[in-house]
Amino acid sequence: MSTPTRKHTALPKAQTLVEALPWLTRHHGRTVVIKFGGNAMVDESLKAAFAQDVVFLRHAGLRPVVVHGGGPQISAALDRHGIVSEFKAGLRVTTEDAMDVVRMVLAGQVQRELVGLLNQHGPLAVGLTGEDAHTITATRHRPRIDGELIDIGRVGEITEIDTGAIQALLADGRIPVVSSIARSEDDGHVYNVNADTAAAALAAALGAETLMVLTDVEGLYEDWPHSDEVISRLTATELEKLLPDLSSGMVPKMEGCLHAVRNGVRTARVIDGRVQHSILLEIFTDEGIGTMVVPDEPDTPGES
Ligand SMILES: Nc1ncnc2c1ncn2[C@@H]1O[C@H](COP(=O)(O)OP(=O)(O)O)[C@@H](O)[C@H]1O
Numbered sequence: 001m002s003t004p005t006r007k008h009t010a011l012p013k014a015q016t017l018v019e020a021l022p023w024l025t026r027h028h029g030r031t032v033v034i035k036f037g038g039n040a041m042v043d044e045s046l047k048a049a050f051a052q053d054v055v056f057l058r059h060a061g062l063r064p065v066v067v068h069g070g071g072p073q074i075s076a077a078l079d080r081h082g083i084v085s086e087f088k089a090g091l092r093v094t095t096e097d098a099m100d101v102v103r104m105v106l107a108g109q110v111q112r113e114l115v116g117l118l119n120q121h122g123p124l125a126v127g128l129t130g131e132d133a134h135t136i137t138a139t140r141h142r143p144r145i146d147g148e149l150i151d152i153g154r155v156g157e158i159t160e161i162d163t164g165a166i167q168a169l170l171a172d173g174r175i176p177v178v179s180s181i182a183r184s185e186d187d188g189h190v191y192n193v194n195a196d197t198a199a200a201a202l203a204a205a206l207g208a209e210t211l212m213v214l215t216d217v218e219g220l221y222e223d224w225p226h227s228d229e230v231i232s233r234l235t236a237t238e239l240e241k242l243l244p245d246l247s248s249g250m251v252p253k254m255e256g257c258l259h260a261v262r263n264g265v266r267t268a269r270v271i272d273g274r275v276q277h278s279i280l281l282e283i284f285t286d287e288g289i290g291t292m293v294v295p296d297e298p299d300t301p302g303e304s
């Protein structure tokens, strides 16, 4: 006699979980560095959904590390202090006074808020800046514009990463939340570092599986601002060729992705942080959403 089978209403949910199994198996125990951009952080419900996704990854057996930005929040605070925001080569010109505000906003406001949202789900998140335990060390960055080296103040170029504190937190099951401020190797003070650059350097130094950069566009547009055709996948060499034509905020993002995949990170992705649960969507969509950068294919035997 055959056993009657009951129709369980929760079956689609079980199927959804099972669909995620290959991704979760592949990523189990792996480190994922997630950069949350300031422009994607302006909506309360998006921030709460971001925290849920990160905690989900942690409970699913991954080791997420969050690096956050805060460009718009810094600009608003500088404005309140009567300091005009100016960007050169995509980086904020940071005077000594502005540096105090940058540090206050990133470490005292944005980071605290993210730590609070993550910790609504348990004692998981611990905030730190690159200053802590020498996590990020930098020297004064002088970008070149039209062939000339220019001074943009207290903006740092990363010279060294010490992953000790982050590794200890990960080993303890915590979620590190890192603000992009570096200790200075030139003097006793600190430097302002672009958060995409910091996330990429940390991903490489941690030997992360994936770098996910959440921003306020769908990905890398092929012909921005004239079309909204997103490049879904490109290799390191293909990206390198595109870099000179990129503008504004995309420059540090894509340079960061290139650095990551050239230094051991398996994939670097730019995804739309304005979409609710964009991190989980990455898991449940085979091809992923946004733009994925992969290392160059190793030479096939017989090919030059
Ligand atoms: N090729 C491109 N594709 C997509 N966005 C681009 C491109 N070139 C420049 N951008 C600009 O880069 C911005 C994202 O960088 P940014 O403002 O620094 O974001 P975040 O705060 O997330 O770091 C987009 O909103 C867009 O205006």
Ligand SMILES: CC(=O)N[C@@H](CCC(=O)OP(=O)(O)O)C(=O)O
Pocket: 036, 037, 038, 039, 068, 069, 070, 071, 072, 074, 090, 091, 092, 102, 155, 156, 180, 192, 193, 194, 195, 196
């Ligand atoms: C040197 C430099 O430009 N630092 C950035 C740091 C914050 C950041 O990168 O925030 P987003 O990721 O939101 O752009 C700044 O001062 O705006």
